[in-house]
Amino acid sequence: MTQRATARGVERTLLDGTRADVLICGASFAGLAVARELAGSGADILLLDRYEIGERQTSACAVPEGWLRTMGAERSLRAVLPDMTFTTPHGTVRYRLPWRWAAFDYRTLCEDLFAQCDARFETAKVDGRTGFTVHTDRGDVHAPLIVDALGWRRVLARDGYQPPDAPLSRGLEVHPAANSSDGALDVWVDRSLAPRGFAWRVPAGEEARIGVGSYEPRHHVRDPTEDLAQRLGAEAERWQGNWFPHRLRDAAEDGVFFCGDSAGHCFPLSGEGIRTAFHFGIAAGAEIRAAHAGERTRDEALARYAAFSASHARAFRRALRLQRLIPALPPRLLTVALRALSRQPIVDRMFGWYLAQAPPRG
Numbered sequence: 001m002t003q004r005a006t007a008r009g010v011e012r013t014l015l016d017g018t019r020a021d022v023l024i025c026g027a028s029f030a031g032l033a034v035a036r037e038l039a040g041s042g043a044d045i046l047l048l049d050r051y052e053i054g055e056r057q058t059s060a061c062a063v064p065e066g067w068l069r070t071m072g073a074e075r076s077l078r079a080v081l082p083d084m085t086f087t088t089p090h091g092t093v094r095y096r097l098p099w100r101w102a103a104f105d106y107r108t109l110c111e112d113l114f115a116q117c118d119a120r121f122e123t124a125k126v127d128g129r130t131g132f133t134v135h136t137d138r139g140d141v142h143a144p145l146i147v148d149a150l151g152w153r154r155v156l157a158r159d160g161y162q163p164p165d166a167p168l169s170r171g172l173e174v175h176p177a178a179n180s181s182d183g184a185l186d187v188w189v190d191r192s193l194a195p196r197g198f199a200w201r202v203p204a205g206e207e208a209r210i211g212v213g214s215y216e217p218r219h220h221v222r223d224p225t226e227d228l229a230q231r232l233g234a235e236a237e238r239w240q241g242n243w244f245p246h247r248l249r250d251a252a253e254d255g256v257f258f259c260g261d262s263a264g265h266c267f268p269l270s271g272e273g274i275r276t277a278f279h280f281g282i283a284a285g286a287e288i289r290a291a292h293a294g295e296r297t298r299d300e301a302l303a304r305y306a307a308f309s310a311s312h313a314r315a316f317r318r319a320l321r322l323q324r325l326i327p328a329l330p331p332r333l334l335t336v337a338l339r340a341l342s343r344q345p346i347v348d349r350m351f352g353w354y355l356a357q358a359p360p361r362g
Helices: 029-037 065-070 106-115 222-231 274-292 298-310 313-328 331-340 344-356
Strands: 022-025 045-049 062-064 077-088 091-104 120-123 126-130 133-136 139-142 145-148 168-174 184-188 197-204 207-214 240-245 256-258
Touching (some): 029 045, 029 106, 029 274, 062 065, 065 274, 077 331, 091 106, 091 331, 091 344, 168 222, 207 222, 274 298
Parallel strands (some): 022 045, 022 145, 077 184, 145 256
Antiparallel strands (some): 062 091, 077 091, 133 139, 168 207, 168 240, 184 197, 197 207
8 A cells, every 4th residue: 555755854844835837746656747748837836646656557658659759758668468368258359559658657658748847746635626726735826827736636627526426437457477478468358357447567677467357336346357377376475546527528618727637538448548748738738838828817827728628529438338238249259250350450450540539749
């Protein structure tokens, strides 16, 4: 279990009355992408998070390789995976992708992203807000431009989410020492592991990330994760997990920019939320930069960013339909379909479309 590294005692000074031009709540993928985009803007940027930079890994940590180059985070690379395998109870199909997955080290990536920012950082737990005043366990912080990148709880919104009565999936994984790697990101669609979901293994250099995700939040995933690790001859150790959304939410509300999981920027079906956090974080940062420079008003920046997020709704709906359909297919039929789709031109088209929903860009 991660222990918070929040400053204590004499080091834990109050933030009460602190002001900034831009306040970014949450210092993981989305929050760091926003702050990075604002570097050199001249804005006084304050990043808040209850954990230190890179302290708490929240996912299997793999993105399309091009995104590591885009974000200047190549140092975090741990493995390149050009293939994916899909396994059902009736067989395994291997796809050669038109691009490559990159498994990375979470702490290294976060530290390298923060090094590209000119923001200041404080550890604090964000509890809510009143207008443009954000309440934390270290006092109130004021800013005219505020970002909620705090994850699925959507802390700064009028209404938050509460599982299991929310469009959230749940995932859990272990990080044993790697015992093999054949250059593939492995996926299992097996109802004995997840009646409505999938399982995975991501080779990452000296370790593997092995886990199970369920689209139905009421289904527990600890026992299936242990089962999968045992099947793969790995130790169920170094646990981490989280809830993740599978439906878009408003990216702007009451003057606040919502980014990453707080806006539902986690792609349905795959549960991939890292490159989408980068994608939307860059967009939010660009609009905030323009608002700070006086090129547009805050409301104009919010409207433009909200429209950019909403322009992805069709793709998200399409993926959500597949998320609902695939678990309902008879396993034999699903296996036949996976094999039928394995011809390289089809693979290139499918995964080309998938990448195009949040492509690497500066």
